[in-house]
Amino acid sequence: ERGGNNSFTHEALTLKYKLDNQFELVFVVGFQKILTLTYVDKLIDDVHKEFRDKYRNEFQQKGTLGLLNGTFDFKDDFMRLLRDAEESSKVRAPTVMKTFEQSLKSQKTVKCMIETRGEKPKEKVKNKKNKGSKKEGTEAVAAPGKASAGDKQPSAAGDREELTKDEILQKNREEFFKRHMKAGEKSSKSPKPEAQKEKGKKPRVWDLGNSNAKVLDYSNSATNGSAEACPVEEFDPDTALGDRNREPGRLYDLEYESDDEAEEEKVIQNPSKPSAKKGGLGGMFGMLKGLVGSKSLTREDMDPVLEKMKDHLIAKNVAAEIAVQLCESVAKKLEGKVMGTFTTVTSTVKQALQEALVQILQPQRRVDVLRDVMDAQRHRRPYVVTFCGVNGVGKSTNLAKISFWLIENGFSVLIAACDTFRAGAVEQLRTHTRRLNALHPPESHGGRTMVQLYEKGYGKDAAGIAMEAISYARNQGFDVVLVDTAGRMQDNAPLMTALAKLIAVNAPDLVLFVGEALVGNEAVDQLVKFNKALADHSMAQTPRLIDGIVLTKFDTIDDKVGAAISMTYITSKPIVFVGTGQTYCDLRSLNAKAVVAALMKA
Amino acid sequence: KMTLFPQLLTGKYRDTQTSITDSSAVYRVSSDKSGNVTLIDLPGHESLRLQFLERFKAAARAVVFVVDSVAFQREVKDVAEFLYQVLVDSTVLKNAPALLIACNKQDVTMAKSAKLIQQQLEKELNTLRVTRSAAPTSLDGSATGGPAQLGKKGKDFDFSQLPMKVEFVECSARGSKGEEGDADFEGLEKWLAKIA
Numbered sequence: 116e117r118g119g120n121n122s123f124t125h126e127a128l129t130l131k132y133k134l135d136n137q138f139e140l141v142f143v144v145g146f147q148k149i150l151t152l153t154y155v156d157k158l159i160d161d162v163h164k165e166f167r168d169k170y171r172n173e174f175q176q177k178g179t180l181g182l183l184n185g186t187f188d189f190k191d192d193f194m195r196l197l198r199d200a201e202e203s204s205k206v207r208a209p210t211v212m213k214t215f216e217q218s219l220k221s222q223k224t225v226k227c228m229i230e231t232r233g234e235k236p237k238e239k240v241k242n243k244k245n246k247g248s249k250k251e252g253t254e255a256v257a258a259p260g261k262a263s264a265g266d267k268q269p270s271a272a273g274d275r276e277e278l279t280k281d282e283i284l285q286k287n288r289e290e291f292f293k294r295h296m297k298a299g300e301k302s303s304k305s306p307k308p309e310a311q312k313e314k315g316k317k318p319r320v321w322d323l324g325n326s327n328a329k330v331l332d333y334s335n336s337a338t339n340g341s342a343e344a345c346p347v348e349e350f351d352p353d354t355a356l357g358d359r360n361r362e363p364g365r366l367y368d369l370e371y372e373s374d375d376e377a378e379e380e381k382v383i384q385n386p387s388k389p390s391a392k393k394g395g396l397g398g399m400f401g402m403l404k405g406l407v408g409s410k411s412l413t414r415e416d417m418d419p420v421l422e423k424m425k426d427h428l429i430a431k432n433v434a435a436e437i438a439v440q441l442c443e444s445v446a447k448k449l450e451g452k453v454m455g456t457f458t459t460v461t462s463t464v465k466q467a468l469q470e471a472l473v474q475i476l477q478p479q480r481r482v483d484v485l486r487d488v489m490d491a492q493r494h495r496r497p498y499v500v501t502f503c504g505v506n507g508v509g510k511s512t513n514l515a516k517i518s519f520w521l522i523e524n525g526f527s528v529l530i531a532a533c534d535t536f537r538a539g540a541v542e543q544l545r546t547h548t549r550r551l552n553a554l555h556p557p558e559s560h561g562g563r564t565m566v567q568l569y570e571k572g573y574g575k576d577a578a579g580i581a582m583e584a585i586s587y588a589r590n591q592g593f594d595v596v597l598v599d600t601a602g603r604m605q606d607n608a609p610l611m612t613a614l615a616k617l618i619a620v621n622a623p624d625l626v627l628f629v630g631e632a633l634v635g636n637e638a639v640d641q642l643v644k645f646n647k648a649l650a651d652h653s654m655a656q657t658p659r660l661i662d663g664i665v666l667t668k669f670d671t672i673d674d675k676v677g678a679a680i681s682m683t684y685i686t687s688k689p690i691v692f693v694g695t696g697q698t699y700c701d702l703r704s705l706n707a708k709a710v711v712a713a714l715m716k717a
Numbered sequence: 718k719m720t721l722f723p724q725l726l727t728g729k730y731r732d733t734q735t736s737i738t739d740s741s742a743v744y745r746v747s748s749d750k751s752g753n754v755t756l757i758d759l760p761g762h763e764s765l766r767l768q769f770l771e772r773f774k775a776a777a778r779a780v781v782f783v784v785d786s787v788a789f790q791r792e793v794k795d796v797a798e799f800l801y802q803v804l805v806d807s808t809v810l811k812n813a814p815a816l817l818i819a820c821n822k823q824d825v826t827m828a829k830s831a832k833l834i835q836q837q838l839e840k841e842l843n844t845l846r847v848t849r850s851a852a853p854t855s856l857d858g859s860a861t862g863g864p865a866q867l868g869k870k871g872k873d874f875d876f877s878q879l880p881m882k883v884e885f886v887e888c889s890a891r892g893s894k895g896e897e898g899d900a901d902f903e904g905l906e907k908w909l910a911k912i913a
Contacts, residue, residue, distance in 0.1 A: 470768065477767055481798065485848035524851050 124148060133159050134447060135167060142166075154200040161196050411453045412460065417446050420464045431714050433677030434636045437684050445471055469715055475680060476707035478689030482663050487624065488526055488595055497529070497588040499596045499621065501581075502665070503614055504629035505641055506602030509667035509694055511540065513629060514599050515547040517692065519699040522555050522565045526594040531584035532570035533577035533617065534601040541570045544599060554699075567593070577601070578617040585621060598623065605644035614645075615652030618659055627691060628661045630682055631668045638681040646686065661686055666705070667694035674713040679705070718758050718783045766799065774808045779815040786820045786828035786887075789837070797841035801849065804842075804879065813881040823887045831885040835876065843874035 123130045132143045144159050169192070421442045428438040445467045454463055484500075491498040500517075502510045511534070518528040530548060534540035548568040555565045569584040581598050588596045600617065603610035618626055628645060630638060642661070650658045664682050672678075679690060693703040759769040780803065784796055800818075803809060818838075820831045829837075876883040 474764065474768055483798070483845075483848055485851055486794070486844065489844065489848070 131155055131159060133163055135163060135451060140166075154203065157203075158196060158200040161200065162193060165192055165196065411451055412449050412463065414446065414450060416460050417449060417464055420461050421446055424464065424468055428677060428680075428714070430675075431677040432635055432672070432675040433714075434639045434681040436636075436639060437681045441468070441471060441680075441684075465715065469711055472680060472711045472714060473707050475683050476690070476705065476710060478683070478687070482625070482689055482691045484521075484625070484691065485524060488521070491624065492526075492594055495589075497585060497593050497596045498625070499585055499598065499623035500625045500627060501598045501600065501618060501621075501623040502627050502629050503600050503618075503645065503661075504602060505604055508602065508629045508631045510534075510602065510629045511543050511547075511599055512697060513665055513667055513692065513694045513702070514597050515544075515551070516694065516699055516702040518547075518566060518595075518597055519551060519554070520702055521595055522551060525560070527560075527563055527592075528566050529584060529588045529591075529593040529596045530566065530568050531581055531596055531598045532568060533580050533584075534599050535571070535573045535575050535577055535580070536601040538573075540599070540601070541568075541572065544568055544570070551699075567591075577613065578620050581617055581621045605641045605648075611644070611648035612652055615648050618649060619653040619655070622659065626659060626662045627665050628663070628682075628686075629665045629667060630678065632666050632672045632676065632678045633668055634678050636681075638678055639685055642682060642685045661688055663688050663691035665692045665694065666690050669693050669703075670695045670701070674716060676710050676713050679710055680714070718761060763795075767802070770803065770806075774803075774806060775812070777809075777812070777814045779817065780809075781817045781819055783819045783821050784834060785822055786830075786834065787822050787825045789820075789829050789834055793837055793841055797838055797845055800838065801842055801845045805846075805849075810880060816879075816881050816883045818883065818885050820885065820887050831887050835885050839874050839876060846874060 123132070127148055128145050129148045130143055130145045132141055134141055140163075142159055142163050144155055144162075146155060424445075425438045425442045428441065429435055433441075445464065448471075449463065449467055452463075454460070488498045502514055504510050514530065518530060521528050530544055532541045532544050545568055548566050551566045552564060557564050569580070569587055571580050571583075577600060584598065585596055587593075598617075598621075600614060601610075603614060605611065626649075628642065630641065634641070646660050649660050653659060664686065666679055666682070669676075683690060690705045693705055695701045695703055757773055759773065760766065782800060782803065785792070789796065818831075818834070820829070820834050822828055
């Protein structure tokens with residue numbers, strides 16, 4: 116599902132890959148990272164085409180057995196292609212230089228040219244370095260603001276270093292005259308509007324620039340300062356309580372049937388859309404062709420559908436960057452694939468997207484907390500879980516819910532109050548402890564107190580309290596230690612350091628990031644910064660990162676469940692628990708298919 | 718799995734790579750009954766295995782679960798977890814396809830025997846069914862472990878408690894003669910012949 120990015124770096128090697136979706140092949144080329152070879156992309160394309168054409172028969176007819184039995188004598192072809200690619204990249208340099216001069220320099224306006232004079236010495240220095248290493252200078256990115264394509268850059272570098280300063284000035288003057296004489300000759304659109312912009316240096320007119328501040332004052336003088344600026348809502352205790360009494364386990368109805376119906380309608384509507392776009396007779400045939408017969412998917416076909424899906428995902432509260440990357444990877448996966456008969460582009464794309472989403476939500480390794488606790492029990496040491504997250508996401512509440520669940524399963528819990536900052540944090544945990552002990556009195560568990568609170572008041576060092584709590588648990592024989600930390604913003608460097616220290620020093624078995632389902636694009640930022648902080652401040656070779664996610668306040672979102680996707684995509688770690696309310700029973704586990712269904716539902 | 722697959726089909730040994738998609742082919746059973754079976758090899762990578770299991774579980778007449786006998790001690794939890802997921806799946810329970818647990822890599826000296834693997838798996842699955850059924854219920858009300866309880870309650874888990882036939886077989890894709898030698902999987906072939 117992360118197919119969008121097509122290169123991979125490992126130590127000294129870089130790998131670039133290309134997918135052939137029609138025959139389900141992967142072409143991988145590996146080269147040393149320090150070499151910047153421009154012909155790699157072209158080479159991989161050529162190899163792909165040759166290989167496919169040469170062995171097309173074997174793929175189509177014999178299927179898997181063909182692959183197993185066939186000998187693929189491709190070595191000679193490959194060496195030939197490699198040689199061609201290398202030569203072409205060397206030959207290309209001088210020829211491209213000329214075209215560069217013609218096309219780009221003539222497009223520059225006076226302003227651009229003045230700028231470049233100042234930058235030319237800089238470029239010269241860079242180019243000398245490039246020349247020394249004898250590689251294609253793709254690093255000539257120092258030419259800003261130039262509209263030319265990537266492979267014209269090396270030629271730009273090569274171009275500059277050969278001319279001396281005088282020659283450059285002369286050339287520029289020539290170009291200047293040329294441009295003025297050949298007013299409309301060079302058929303590039305860009306100089307014209309640029310030139311026009313230069314001539315008409317009108318003063319910028321802001322919308323309200325000339326008017327004074329009075330117009331800008333939008334505050335309503337009548338309500339300003341009064342405490343009842345907004346109508347106070349009636350607090351309805353009945354509805355609030357009514358919610359609490361609702362049947363546990365019932366979150367929302369997910370009807371798969373209605374989903375299909377909606378999809379069918381869309382299928383009928385969508386073929387008419389592309390025909391409307393194309394228009395005319397060609398459009399009609401295009402629509403028919405899309406319905407019947409096998410045709411391979413191209414980027415253009417998929418783009419409108421992907422756009423729509425991306426907007427749909429964003430509307431469902433998936434972070435924007437994630438939605439973009441997801442659509443990219445789906446496009447890469449489907450490009451060139453042959454569609455079956457009677458399947459539309461929309462349905463293929465939708466299905467691929469659905470599969471990708473389910474795969475994202477179903478983690479690599481399922482976190483089975485009870486199993487791991489049993490393991491730790493056997494080794495006679497407590498299982499330590501740390502909760503971290505930003506302010507107000509529900510760490511303490513969900514910690515209480517999880518301890519309730521653990522007690523129900525017969526494990527004794529020690530709660531470590533490492534939130535020494537927030538007022539009332541320790542009291543909150545104490546209340547929870549009392550309640551839980553009331554629900555599960557020691558008598559019913561063989562005289563053991565199931566829950567105990569370990570706290571040292573406020574203002575102390577959280578990492579120290581955690582360490583003491585763990586050793587206390589080990590001495591007293593508690594099965595699980597739940598460490599509650601203070602909420603902190605991901606941008607707050609000293610607090611992030613403190614959290615990283617707590618986790619690095621105490622080495623918990625499970626680090627849970629608590630995030631609320633209401634969060635939107637922030638989720639990406641939070642998780643990235645939290646993971647980064649944990650990785651940076653850990654001394655060990657393999658730093659402890661976030662192991663799982665607790666998604667809270669799930670009952671507040673209707674079907675805008677995108678936050679789940681954003682979080683699992685960023686960390687690749689599973690969502691271990693889902694919090695759906697404020698009572699002890701409101702703890703669920705994630706059902707990937709249901710969430711994806713809710714996500715894809717119109 | 719990827720080594721066994723071409724061995725069964727063609728008798729030749731092939732170098733393999735981690736697969737990202739399934740491969741399927743028809744296997745002609747070399748016995749008098751001359752039945753035909755389609756073999757489908759699914760990728761085992763942890764991010765892919767569930768996805769492909771979903772796709773093919775309904776069509777399976779029989780399931781061969783290949784276990785690495787050498788790394789088994791280390792991976793017993795992972796193996797048991799995946800096997801558990803295969804076994805509690807509602808489609809699988811409904812169809813009850815014959816299950817063969819092939820303990821591969823027997824040519825390596827440290828390989829565990831099929832008996833030992835069976836015992837270990839039974840113990841592990843015993844624990845798993847307790848922990849899984851105690852997990853918090855899923856979002857839309859259905860329990861994660863499936864309402865199906867694996868085996869009989871109250872008694873320790875045993876493979877004979879399952880509704881499907883389970884057999885254990887030892888095999889080796891590489892054979893005792895090394896890489897190019899013939900594979901040693903007569904047990905596997907015999908079982909396939911029975912299924913066909």
